[in-house]
Amino acid sequence: MIEVILRRLISTIPVLIGVSLITFGLIHIIPGDPAIVIAGPDASVDQVESIRQLLGLDRPLHIQMSVWYMNLLQGDLGNSFMLGRSVLQAIQERLPTTLLLTAYSIVITMPLGIAAGLLAAYRQNTWVDTAVMSVALLGVSVPSFWLSIMGILVFSVMLGWLPSSGYVPPSEGILACLQSLTLPAFSLAVFQIGLLARMTRATTLEVLRQDFIRTARAKGLAEWKTVAKHALSNVMIPIITVVGLLVNVAIAGAVVIEQIFVLPGVGQLVVQGILRRDYPVIQGSILAVALILVLINLIVDLLYAYLDPRLRND
Amino acid sequence: MTAMTEAATPMSSLLKVRDLRTELGKSDNPLTVVDGISFDIGSNERLAVVGESGSGKTMTALSILRLLPDAARISAGEVNFNGQDLLALSRSRMRRMSGGDIAMIFQEPMSSLNPVFTVGDQIGEAITLHQGLRGRAARARAIELLALVKVPSPERRIDQYPHELSGGMRQRVMIAIALSSQPKLLIADEPTTALDVTVQAQILQLLKQLQQEFGMAILLITHDLGVVAQFAQRMIVMYAGKIVEDAPVSEAFRRPMHPYTEGLLRSIPPLYEDVDRLLAIDGSVPPPTAMPSGCRFRTRCDYARPPCAAQIPPLKLFGEGHRAACIRHDDYEVRRT
Numbered sequence: 001m002i003e004v005i006l007r008r009l010i011s012t013i014p015v016l017i018g019v020s021l022i023t024f025g026l027i028h029i030i031p032g033d034p035a036i037v038i039a040g041p042d043a044s045v046d047q048v049e050s051i052r053q054l055l056g057l058d059r060p061l062h063i064q065m066s067v068w069y070m071n072l073l074q075g076d077l078g079n080s081f082m083l084g085r086s087v088l089q090a091i092q093e094r095l096p097t098t099l100l101l102t103a104y105s106i107v108i109t110m111p112l113g114i115a116a117g118l119l120a121a122y123r124q125n126t127w128v129d130t131a132v133m134s135v136a137l138l139g140v141s142v143p144s145f146w147l148s149i150m151g152i153l154v155f156s157v158m159l160g161w162l163p164s165s166g167y168v169p170p171s172e173g174i175l176a177c178l179q180s181l182t183l184p185a186f187s188l189a190v191f192q193i194g195l196l197a198r199m200t201r202a203t204t205l206e207v208l209r210q211d212f213i214r215t216a217r218a219k220g221l222a223e224w225k226t227v228a229k230h231a232l233s234n235v236m237i238p239i240i241t242v243v244g245l246l247v248n249v250a251i252a253g254a255v256v257i258e259q260i261f262v263l264p265g266v267g268q269l270v271v272q273g274i275l276r277r278d279y280p281v282i283q284g285s286i287l288a289v290a291l292i293l294v295l296i297n298l299i300v301d302l303l304y305a306y307l308d309p310r311l312r313n314d
Numbered sequence: 315m316t317a318m319t320e321a322a323t324p325m326s327s328l329l330k331v332r333d334l335r336t337e338l339g340k341s342d343n344p345l346t347v348v349d350g351i352s353f354d355i356g357s358n359e360r361l362a363v364v365g366e367s368g369s370g371k372t373m374t375a376l377s378i379l380r381l382l383p384d385a386a387r388i389s390a391g392e393v394n395f396n397g398q399d400l401l402a403l404s405r406s407r408m409r410r411m412s413g414g415d416i417a418m419i420f421q422e423p424m425s426s427l428n429p430v431f432t433v434g435d436q437i438g439e440a441i442t443l444h445q446g447l448r449g450r451a452a453r454a455r456a457i458e459l460l461a462l463v464k465v466p467s468p469e470r471r472i473d474q475y476p477h478e479l480s481g482g483m484r485q486r487v488m489i490a491i492a493l494s495s496q497p498k499l500l501i502a503d504e505p506t507t508a509l510d511v512t513v514q515a516q517i518l519q520l521l522k523q524l525q526q527e528f529g530m531a532i533l534l535i536t537h538d539l540g541v542v543a544q545f546a547q548r549m550i551v552m553y554a555g556k557i558v559e560d561a562p563v564s565e566a567f568r569r570p571m572h573p574y575t576e577g578l579l580r581s582i583p584p585l586y587e588d589v590d591r592l593l594a595i596d597g598s599v600p601p602p603t604a605m606p607s608g609c610r611f612r613t614r615c616d617y618a619r620p621p622c623a624a625q626i627p628p629l630k631l632f633g634e635g636h637r638a639a640c641i642r643h644d645d646y647e648v649r650r651t
Contacts, residue, residue: 124384210425211420211422211425211426212425212426212427212428212429214381214420214426215420215426215427215428215488215491216428217381217412218379218381218412218413218417218418218420219412219413219439219440219443219491220409220410220411220412220413220414220440220443220444221409221413221439221443222406222409223405230428230431233428233430233431234428234429234430237430307430308429308430309429309430309475309477310429310475310477
């Protein structure tokens with residue numbers, strides 16, 4: 001088990017190197033120069049050049065890249081051009097918000113999406129099925145930014161139940177923190193619930209047709225137990241993969257949602273970094289996100305083996 | 315020779331099926347897959363139901379336990395088990411019955427067990443359900459049952475998952491689950507079809523031995539007359555949703571009274587003779603959508619004459635416990651001799 005985890009962790013290194021190389025390439029392809037941004041519109045060519053030298057941007061790209069990797073090996077992601085602090089520090093400040101938002105949305109998604117899918121499959125071709133699947137289709141079709149704005153309109157402006165923007169860290173009260181993340185998390189979750197419900201329905205229909213479901217019924221097992229124990233245990237195997245994908249989708253979606261709700265997360269950090277050509281921030285935060293996605297996939301694979309005994313031997 | 319609509323009744327009937335009709339599809343345009351069949355099983359009897367795919371034998375078995383797939387339903391008839399009409403029982407009482415007094419094992423031991431639970435868990439579940447034993451007591455009973463169905467080293471096997479067992483072992487586990495409640499009737503739907511021949515013989519031997527030991531009745535569904543000869547005391551031949559012959563096995567093999575039974579018997583390859591070509595019955599079972607008028611077998615029957623198309627032949631008694639549904643039997647017997 002530990003050997004498997006170690007092997008998987010080592011195999012993530014090339015992935016991370018690849019991600020950072022692509023990021024590095026992309027940020028140097030897009031036009032724009034951080035030195036010009038820092039120096040401001042009235043600066044002279046000499047001033048811009050001296051800033052370039054100061055930031056090391058005058059050096060050839062492969063040298064810049066090597067320096068960045070050497071620093072990375074020592075746990076140093078460099079300093080932000082604009083934020084006046086190290087990239088590592090910025091990420092440490094921002095990452096918890098994003099992770100909390102993502103986790104919150106997944107915690108909402110899993111029970112609702114799976115329950116809806118199970119219900120629709122169990123009541124296949126009835127009005128229940130049609131109703132659940134229509135709502136699910138609506139969920140995957142409505143863009144999350146529009147949903148966020150409608151959410152703000154209804155729950156903040158009209159009803160005044162939830163804050164329209166801003167973030168309260170958990171250190172200042174768990175309840176207030178959850179309250180500040182509720183609208184953003186639901187805005188993210190609606191799409192995921194819709195998708196998960198549809199996937200769960202398809203998987204459940206497949207599982208309910210299996211012979212072992214008939215065996216469970218022939219045993220005289222109550223119907224709810226047949227579904228809750230024998231069907232669900234097999235439905236969860238493919239569904240856990242879908243949930244893993246949804247976490248990836250949620251982190252990507254968080255970039256937009258953090259902008260709308262003014263949440264200080266990694267998504268906002270990346271967007272600001274790109275707008276200001278803050279190269280070290282872009283490099284560092286994308287690497288951090290990539291690392292998290294890789295870890296989530298590892299967890300999904302381990303869960304897979306936990307849920308399916310047929311995969312445990314290797 | 316008396317026409318007879320009642321089933322040939324063995325001395326003490328455990329299960330009486332009367333005019334059972336099972337339909338598939340929409341209720342305004344149903345396909346009848348089991349068409350008004352009646353038969354009995356004695357309390358200590360080994361009965362085989364024989365027929366090709368599509369003859370309705372599995373649907374009959376699933377109807378008895380009310381385990382039909384969603385698209386199918388029982389539209390008429392009575393299934394009387396030990397004095398109770400199973401079709402009239404509430405769902406919860408039926409659940410106590412199935413897996414309790416009536417147990418069932420299936421064709422595919424590979425897929426009939428849940429892949430994510432251990433063998434012990436799945437046997438234990440049945441024990442808890444019908445015997446109320448839990449924890450260590452249930453486990454001990456499960457090990458006992460595994461030993462009973464001759465699974466070697468049951469203490470080790472009980473913690474294994476289905477994929478770690480061979481097909482024969484899995485079918486033994488299914489039998490152990492079925493036996494956990496000491497059923498009075500065991501319905502076995504092609505229990506050996508998916509197994510290789512040596513394992514098949516072992517499983518049949520085991521079922522026979524357990525049947526005698528526990529004094530239960532077994533309803534065996536099969537398409538294999540070799541299995542019938544080896545296992546059953548009486549056989550019912552089904553064709554296109556109807557019973558065409560019902561007779562003691564030795565009698566049916568020696569003197570089949572329906573051309574379909576004869577055809578099935580002829581299609582068994584002889585063991586000690588060289589034959590160039592096997593005698594198969596031409597064609598296949600007509601689909602419920604295109605059922606011929608009158609006798610359903612007439613389109614494939616060598617003895618068919620115009621009167622066969624006029625009406626569905628009733629089951630007639632031809633001797634002690636021997637019924638067949640053919641109006642051409644006189645001619646048929648003459649030709650055979």
